[in-house]
Amino acid sequence: MVLPLTLEKMKEAHTLLTEYFYELRPVVHGYANRTLHINLDNNEISEKPVTMEMKKLFTGGRGFGLKLLWDAVTPETKWDDPENELIIANGPICGTTGYAGSGKATVVTLSPLTLNVVDSNVGGYFAPFLKFSGFDAVEIQGKAVEDVVIFIDGDTGKITIETAPLESVDSHLLGKHLTRMYADDEKGQRGVSVMSAGDAAEHIRFAIINATWYDVRRKEVRLKQAGRGGTGRVFRDKKIKGIVVRYSKTGGDSNGPFDIDLIRKAGVRFNREMSELDDKQNQMKKVGTANIVEIMDHFDLLPTHNFRYGNHRDTHKIDSSVWKEKFTQGMPDGCWLGCTMSCTHGVDDFPLKTGPYANDKVLVDGPEYENAAGLGANIGNFDPQKVLELNFYCDTYGVDSISFANAVAFAMEAYEEGIITKEDTGGLELNFGNGAAAIELLHQMGRGEGFGVVVGQGVMHMKKIFAEEYGGDPAFLHDIGMEIKGMEISEYGTKESLAQQGGFGLATKGPQHDEAWLIFMDQVQNLLPSFEDKAEALHYFPMWRTWFSLHGLCKLPWNDVTPEDNGDTTEPAKVEEHVENYTWVHEGVTGIRVSANDLLLQSERVYNFQKVFSIRMGRVGRRHDYPPYRAMGPVTVVEYESRAELYDSQLVDILGLKPENLSIEEKMAKLREYRESQYELLLDAVYKRRGWDMNSIPTVAKLKELGMDLPEVVEVVEEARKA
Structure with missing residues (x-):
């Protein structure tokens, strides 16, 4: 008879490879002011300071991740090379408990799926606990010889790397085992978060990383996902079985806010909307x-x-x-403390x-x-x-x-x-x-x-x-x-939305809806009639949505419940009252007073840096910005026939053709020629609005305007334009 493994037996099988002690320091105005570097080739652990220039140019979160990865790799680095890094970063607003959706991490790495730089956001408690434990980001380089667990203990100021030969890899079991293993008692499980990937992550390119939080009402460990781009494959390729962070003293001031009352002012306004309006708008709580x-x-x-x-x-x-x-109803389902949206x-x-x-x-x-x-x-x-x-x-x-x-x-x-x-x-x-x-x-x-x-x-x-x-x-x-x-591509049909085709085609990491979701504005509400309108939307909304990933925020509280009078505002899609909330929260955390335009500038710097980074890694030119034709129009006869009335009317109204004189194949060819030509015009308009050349490369003038004309960045752009 084989007895089941106990947590004690699993823990006893661990071998300590290294331990590192660090000074516990409070977070100051949203920043821990240092990052953690771990090299699994030699089990070295070290700290790096976060400079004022790094904050100014890269803000936090995705920006920090991209900067750290840029410094770690070369244009020749492949996703499975030891020097590729797996970086997990939080952001200055991350960990705030006074405003909804403030618990996100961004994972940055070179992707086995896209073969270029990728970012993916994830909820749960990991990001705030990492920051409160002392770090704005952790970057992991090298590859372990055998499966390891990295343990960051923000309660004691100790980091260990341990072999972990016995635990199951699959996340619903591993998350539970490691949470219990590294918590002092049942109550302490709330102060532990685990990152993991499952068995499939060793075999496929689109593997994810799961991050946990402990649901005190269900008494269950739950999972959120860094789902895009294959981050989990990199995780397992480095033989990381789990990353555990423990921080047991979270409070309303753990993020070191400059003015907590200003954060509360924004939070009260948003929470009132959730209470009064959610049930008749989107029912996020249900x-x-x-x-x-x-x-x-x-x-x-x-x-x-x-x-x-x-x-x-x-x-x-x-x-x-x-x-x-x-779904189990009537139970709070927020994946970070204080999130009244409760949509998980x-x-x-x-x-x-x-x-x-x-x-x-x-x-x-x-x-x-x-x-x-x-x-x-x-x-x-x-x-x-x-x-x-x-x-x-x-x-x-x-x-x-x-x-x-x-x-x-x-x-x-x-x-x-x-x-x-x-x-x-x-x-x-x-x-x-x-x-x-x-x-x-x-x-x-x-x-x-x-x-x-x-x-x-x-x-x-x-x-x-x-x-x-x-x-x-x-x-x-x-x-x-x-x-x-x-x-x-994210799960939205785009055949009748040119703007959404561009939103997917132009997204730097690949077609993920967290960058640009314009399908309702464009197709349903017809708010973007001209190419200039579409280009402006394809500038503003990707920049605005990027901002959430710089600060450790979920985008859902921005527009999944809206003020009662939002429809009466000049631009309802921007939800300007909520943008104002974020200016208050930003100032309340960092002490820096900002306008909405200042927030966009933070994003535009990082957005253009990420674009140049992708060019540096080999993705050069306009040819990479096209969706497959199925995202633009019908590829097969059955597709055409399923919307024949619509397509025939477009041939008449737009192209002045007589469909009755054409075979279906001829109709499809005419429609394709037209739609592809429209997409070319859209690309031209968007490149112009973004300050890029017609080959999808940011201009040096644009980089100077943003203050991102760093020598190494300008060098990449100039080389790409010569090619």
Whole structure:
């Protein structure tokens, strides 16, 4: 009889590789004023000061991460080289308990998925605890020889690196084990946060990192995800099993605010709106981001069958009413202290039916909109049980649910088109709607075997495999492969929104909705009629949304509940009262009085730096800013026919053609020529507004204007323009 492992036995099996003691110091006006460097090649631990110039130019969060990574790598560095760093940074407002959504970290690294620099944000308690423990960022370089746990103890001022041979890798177990192992007692679990990735992170390119927090009401360890770009693969490639941070003394002044009353002033105003308006606006407290499933379906925007279509007759089976009933209601669901938005919902005691944890009852964190849309409609799966099963295993195995959904949908379309067969898939029938097959692919990713590993390479890499090994037409595969710059597109159909096509195509790290979400402004509300209007929106909103990642903030409190009179303001989409709140919070934390334009300038500096960084790493030129044609228009006859009335009317009204005189193929060709030409004009307008040249390279004049004309940055730009 094999006895189960206990926490004591797991801990006893740890071997201490190194320990480092540091001085505990209070956070001052939002900054710990130092960063932590760990080299796993030799287990060296050191500290770096945060300079005033670093704060001025890079602000914090994503900016600090990008700067630290820039200094660590060369243009030749690959994602799996030891010198690639995994950087986790917080930001000056991060850790504030007086304003909602202030608990985010940003993870920065070179991506195995996009093969370039990537950033991904994550909630939970890790970011605030890291700062309160003494560090504005941690950068991890090198590779351990065997699995290790890094423990940052902000209670005692000690950091250790320990081998960890026995703990399970999967995040729902590891998060629980390490939380209990490093907490003094049950109450102390609230002061511990763990970062981890699961079994699949060792085999696929779009692996995630999970960050935990302890839910004191459920008495459960819960997970939030740094989901985009393959950060979890880097995590496991470095043989990190877990990063644990402990800080048990969090209070309202832990972030060292300059004027806590100013923060409270903003918080009271926002909290009143949540109390009075949320239930009749988006019901974030009851259903979270899943509230928009049926809205997307209504406006023909819900990605269905690999983005072929925008709605489906069975959407009601996975819409917000379904999740509202399954979520535990009446329980605070904030993923950081003081967040009254409370949108992080979960399904308690969910009975798993498949995989290594079959018959277990687990807590499923979600689904959020992206999971419901991707794991549901986009693969044709309208079974909520299977959506939740996929949701859970994506999280615990360490799999990005957006990339997984798009990669599976791409494989399903290739299967239905005859490009791949049952022989290629190992016997799986990858038809749209086969949720069981999707679940099996996910388990294969966890085991590191079968066709699931091929799908786990992501759409960009699958396009090459399907063309070279299975004889697929490269042009067709490119048209239907829903990725840009190597990253799978967020779950929104964009065929009728030119601005949203640009929002995805122009995003530096890849097409993630946290940079630019303009689809309602453009398509539904028709607020962006001209190219100049679209270009202005594609300047303002990416800059504004970048700002959240500099400061350690969640974007949802900005616009997922709005003031009652917001519709009467000059530009409702900007939610100007909430922008004013952020100027108060910024001043209240840092002591620096700012305008809305000052906040945008912080972002514009870092945004352009990240663009130059991507150029430095080899992504040069306009050619990288195009979406696949399916994001712009119909690739196949069935797609055209599904919206034939709309497309025919556009041929008449816009191009002056007579559709009755044309075959469907001719109609499609005419429509494609027009839409692609419109996208070219959009790129021209956006480059001009951003101060870039027509090859998508920031000008030296723009860098000087921003104060980002550092010699090493200017050198990259000048070399790129010569090429």
